[in-house]
Amino acid sequence: MALDDKIYELRRDKLKQIEALGQESYPRKYDFTHTIPQILTGYSDKPAEQLENPRVNVRIAGRIMAIRLMGKAGFAHLQQDGQRLQIYVKKDAVGDKGFELYKLLDLGDHVGASGYLFRTRTGELTIHVEELTFLSKDLLPLPEKWHGLTDVELRYRQRYVDLVMNPEVREVFLKRSKLVQSLRRFMDAHGFIEVETPMMQPIAGGAVARPFVTHHNTLDMDLFLRIAPELYLKRLTVGGLDRVYEINRNFRNEGLGWRWNPEFTMLEFYQAYANYRDVMDLTQQLIEQAAKDVTGGTKTKWGEHELDWANWRRMTMREAIIHYWPEKAGAKPQMSDFATHDSVQAVVQRFNAVHTHIAYDPSEPVGKTIANLFEAVAEEHLIQPTIIYEFPTAVSPLSKQKPDEPDWTERWEIFVGQMEIANGFSELNDPEDQRRRFEQQLKERARGDEEAHQMDEDYIRALSYGMPPAGGVGVGVDRLAMLLTDSHTIRDVILFPLLRPEKSSTVEDTKDAEEK
RNA sequence: GGGCGCGUAGCUCAAUUGGCAGAGCAACUGACUCUUAAUCAGUAGGUUGUAGGUUCGAUUCCUACCGCGCUCACCA
Numbered sequence: 001m002a003l004d005d006k007i008y009e010l011r012r013d014k015l016k017q018i019e020a021l022g023q024e025s026y027p028r029k030y031d032f033t034h035t036i037p038q039i040l041t042g043y044s045d046k047p048a049e050q051l052e053n054p055r056v057n058v059r060i061a062g063r064i065m066a067i068r069l070m071g072k073a074g075f076a077h078l079q080q081d082g083q084r085l086q087i088y089v090k091k092d093a094v095g096d097k098g099f100e101l102y103k104l105l106d107l108g109d110h111v112g113a114s115g116y117l118f119r120t121r122t123g124e125l126t127i128h129v130e131e132l133t134f135l136s137k138d139l140l141p142l143p144e145k146w147h148g149l150t151d152v153e154l155r156y157r158q159r160y161v162d163l164v165m166n167p168e169v170r171e172v173f174l175k176r177s178k179l180v181q182s183l184r185r186f187m188d189a190h191g192f193i194e195v196e197t198p199m200m201q202p203i204a205g206g207a208v209a210r211p212f213v214t215h216h217n218t219l220d221m222d223l224f225l226r227i228a229p230e231l232y233l234k235r236l237t238v239g240g241l242d243r244v245y246e247i248n249r250n251f252r253n254e255g256l257g258w259r260w261n262p263e264f265t266m267l268e269f270y271q272a273y274a275n276y277r278d279v280m281d282l283t284q285q286l287i288e289q290a291a292k293d294v295t296g297g298t299k300t301k302w303g304e305h306e307l308d309w310a311n312w313r314r315m316t317m318r319e320a321i322i323h324y325w326p327e328k329a330g331a332k333p334q335m336s337d338f339a340t341h342d343s344v345q346a347v348v349q350r351f352n353a354v355h356t357h358i359a360y361d362p363s364e365p366v367g368k369t370i371a372n373l374f375e376a377v378a379e380e381h382l383i384q385p386t387i388i389y390e391f392p393t394a395v396s397p398l399s400k401q402k403p404d405e406p407d408w409t410e411r412w413e414i415f416v417g418q419m420e421i422a423n424g425f426s427e428l429n430d431p432e433d434q435r436r437r438f439e440q441q442l443k444e445r446a447r448g449d450e451e452a453h454q455m456d457e458d459y460i461r462a463l464s465y466g467m468p469p470a471g472g473v474g475v476g477v478d479r480l481a482m483l484l485t486d487s488h489t490i491r492d493v494i495l496f497p498l499l500r501p502e503k504s505s506t507v508e509d510t511k512d513a514e515e516k
Numbered sequence: 517g518g519g520c521g522c523g524u525a526g527c528u529c530a531a532u533u534g535g536c537a538g539a540g541c542a543a544c545u546g547a548c549u550c551u552u553a554a555u556c557a558g559u560a561g562g563u564u565g566u567a568g569g570u571u572c573g574a575u576u577c578c579u580a581c582c583g584c585g586c587u588c589a590c591c592a
Contacts, residue, residue, distance in 0.1 A: 070548050070555090071549060073549035075550080086552075124552075143527045149528095150527090152585065153584055255591060257590095
């Protein structure tokens with residue numbers, strides 16, 4: 001029998017003994033007067049005399065994180081909301097049955113304690129318990145108290161244990177919650193209304209990515225989990241919802257990595273009668289405000305760096321390639337080099353000669369090559385908040401072109417900590433232009449690009465009813481949470497990141513094993 | 517998918533050149549009415565990820581597989 005099973009049985013037995021003492025094994029509720037944090041903030045600086053005259057009677061509940069028995073008395077630390085308070089249980093004070101109960105408690109059990117506050121000889125604020133109430137048993141042992149749970153896989157798989165043992169993990173998710181709260185408050189304050197659009201879509205559009213496929217039985221139709229809410233939100237601007245936003249999950253069938261999880265949360269919003277510049281400014285404010293709300297300031301730690309959320313740089317994609325051009329790759333490209341297929345090819349060859357080769361396909365549109373070049377040359381340098389604007393039309397099928405340069409669009413992205421965290425543009429609202437862009441994407445698809453956009457006839461029909469000029473933005477909430485909590489993998493800001501299923505002896509597994 | 521690394525008690529980790537598989541915490545028994553990584557005395561806990569190979573002998577070396585991590589590729 002494995003040790004875990006032995007402990008499980010042992011503790012079940014203790015649970016029976018606890019019942020025999022007249023305690024409910026799984027009681028319905030416990031009335032408390034204070035939470036542990038409330039007691040700590042209210043009484044931590046009160047000297048012992050003030051606690052004794054008059055006595056402060058309290059009832060608290062919490063999980064036992066440390067317990068020490070010394071003959072006919074003992075101590076324990078209860079944890080609630082990530083904070084700990086000590087209780088003192090003396091046989092004289094709780095009676096024989098109360099003390100029997102104390103002796104049957106294990107690390108991880110939930111108990112209620114009623115008594116009065118005092119200070120121990122060493123000065124620690126403690127509850128002198130007069131009545132102990134059993135609340136719930138921990139049948140499986142918690143990890144070791146000193147080192148805690150460090151196995152990365154177990155931390156993700158058993159996040160509940162991770163949250164009990166590691167207070168900093170709890171902090172990260174409290175901050176993430178504050179972040180989402182801040183984003184909502186900002187959007188609401190700027191007159192946006194929150195909506196929810198389909199997660200299951202007949203055509204997965206609004207981004208360049210491979211979707212997950214699912215199936216509806218009654219309608220007998222395949223559906224895609226959305227890769228973006230974009231096309232639905234823009235339909236709503238056609239319908240007269242001039243300022244809309246959605247904070248929700250997107251699903252992309254891609255590899256996993258330190259900044260990639262197949263399901264991730266985005267804030268996406270659209271503002272009618274605004275262009276990419278307007279929403280660029282708005283997004284910068286939004287994020288600066290979020291940094292303040294989450295961390296209390298505009299400077300945050302990011303590994304070796306300090307991010308300054310009040311100080312943003314802006315440059316065009318072409319400027320960025322020139323600015324970050326590696327010295328050993330020879331002469332910096334000129335603006336004119338981005339104009340033709342041949343000149344771009346020459347630039348790529350110069351770069352490839354001294355660097356890890358960027359994938360280069362001569363048959364792909366030149367704009368796509370430039371975008372790849374940008375990623376290879378500049379992205380790693382973009383640590384401080386930076387807005388890169390003007391993207392190639394070839395990689396921006398939903399953005400308006402620049403009036404003077406049709407190969408370039410009114411689109412921008414925000415980079416921080418070498419990550420792309422936001423993307424915005426002047427929304428393309430000309431249905432005929434949109435049809436041509438979709439057709440161009442279909443050619444890319446035919447060329448073998450599985451991620452190129454599909455034709456969406458209903459979307460074009462919607463645009464044909466007249467969509468107001470609008471600026472739209474998507475903000476990666478997980479990545480922003482990473483940046484604001486100094487987390488260097490996206491799994492640390494997602495409570496239950498995608499993992500391979502745990503090995504178990506289910507019927508199917510057994511069958512698989514037999515087949516092999 | 518490629519490369520690198522890791523896998524030893526429930527948890528955190530040791531084990532000399534290939535020579536009896538160990539410690540702390542957790543657990544169990546006992547002592548102890550102000551402890552706090554409580555202390556003291558004792559007990560139990562392992563097919564060293566799996567399968568094979570080399571060897572008198574494998575935690576250690578080799579091969580394959582499984583799992584995990586990092587990284588590259590793929591990826592707005």
